[in-house]
Amino acid sequence: MSVQPLSRYQEAVPEYGRPLAEAPGLIRVVARNPGPMTYHGTNTWLIETSPGWVVVDPGPEDPDHQQAVLDACGGKIHTILVTHSHHDHEAGAQALARLADAPIYGGTHGQNPDALTLPGLSPVRTPGHTMDHVCIDIGDGRLLSGDHIMGWSTSVILRAPNGSMSAYLASLKDNQTRNYATLFSAHGPPVTEPAPFIASLLKSRLNRIARTRDALTSTPQPEPQLLAGLYRNLPRNLSRAAAEMLGSMLEYLEAQGEAVHTTEGWRRD
Ligand SMILES: [Zn+2]
Known part of the structure; x- marks a missing residue:
């Protein structure tokens, strides 16, 4: 079985702390936390909405990174969103919330993301990697996919009670029905052809499960x-x-x- 589609979305080390325009109204600032689980580092996403900037995944606690994010938003952040309660995504959330005087949704310290009402933006529950994981649908076929779907590597699915393989497979199948055009994940470059990519993720995961059963x-x-x-x-x-x-x-x-x-x-x- 080819693993090619799974390793297709790689990129050179991006410039840390610098705003990268990835799509209209969508900016990425990469945190300096490279590692075996984080690739070059955590992508903090900045979404321009009519009420103001929404920051998704403030990243690890790193004053330089949080300042770079605030600066990229012109000093004004409307809302902070966390895709899930992992350190490399949410540890910097409270520091950024204090700097920007903005509310947090999602993760350990945030309000329920389902309560979020912002024009053009909707959280999509995607349990699996963690049970509290949400992706953010930002319209025009674009999804911020967090750690749920990443182009550089397969997601680690945690065991109960933190994660769930059956929930992950159901979340992936749900994503398939939504026909996204581009996935912007929390680590690595965008996935520009989601349909074959998600199909290959499902296939390789089911193969792994079959190998486990055979063992x-x-x-x-x-x-x-x-x-x-x-x-x-x-x-x-x-x-x-x-x-x-x-x-x-x-x-x-x-x-x-x-x-x-x-x-x-x-x-x-
Ligand atoms: Zn994670």
Whole structure:
């Protein structure tokens, strides 16, 4: 199976802290937090709406980044939105809220994003990567996709109670029906051909789940043993992510009646 579509959206290291015009009324400022889970860093998105600038994902707590975002908005921010309660997205939200005297929606400290009423902008619930994840539909076929769909890498789907593989697959299928033209994610460049990309995400995820199911035997195996068999030569800095992914796939298989969790580990049903 080709993995090509999954690694198609790469880019050179962007200039940190500099406003990048990505589309009409849509600016990206990249935070300086590169890493194995964040690619070159978190994309903070600035949306121009009639009441004012809306900032999506203020990024990690970094005074230089928050100042760069405020400056890019001409010193005035109407609303701050957080796609989900992960550090690299929301840790800077409260500092930015204080600087700009703006309300926060979403994430750990924000108001319920469903309560947000702004012209031309609507939150779309996309549980999976985390249960509180929302994407932001900004009209004209454009979606800010957070960590739900990213062009540079597949999303890590956390195990319960933080994430859910079945919710993730349902969210992806829901996205498919909405026929977006462009996805602007929280890490990496925009996904300009969402339909084949989402189809390839679903396919590769279902393949991984099938491989996990095939690794189960009638004798229970502890998770570390399954992990070692399924993910060979895993870099140490990705082992926690892989353990979460395996956990969410096993929970999915359990819900489908294809795996059983015992005190000695997981076996097939
Ligand atoms: Zn995340």
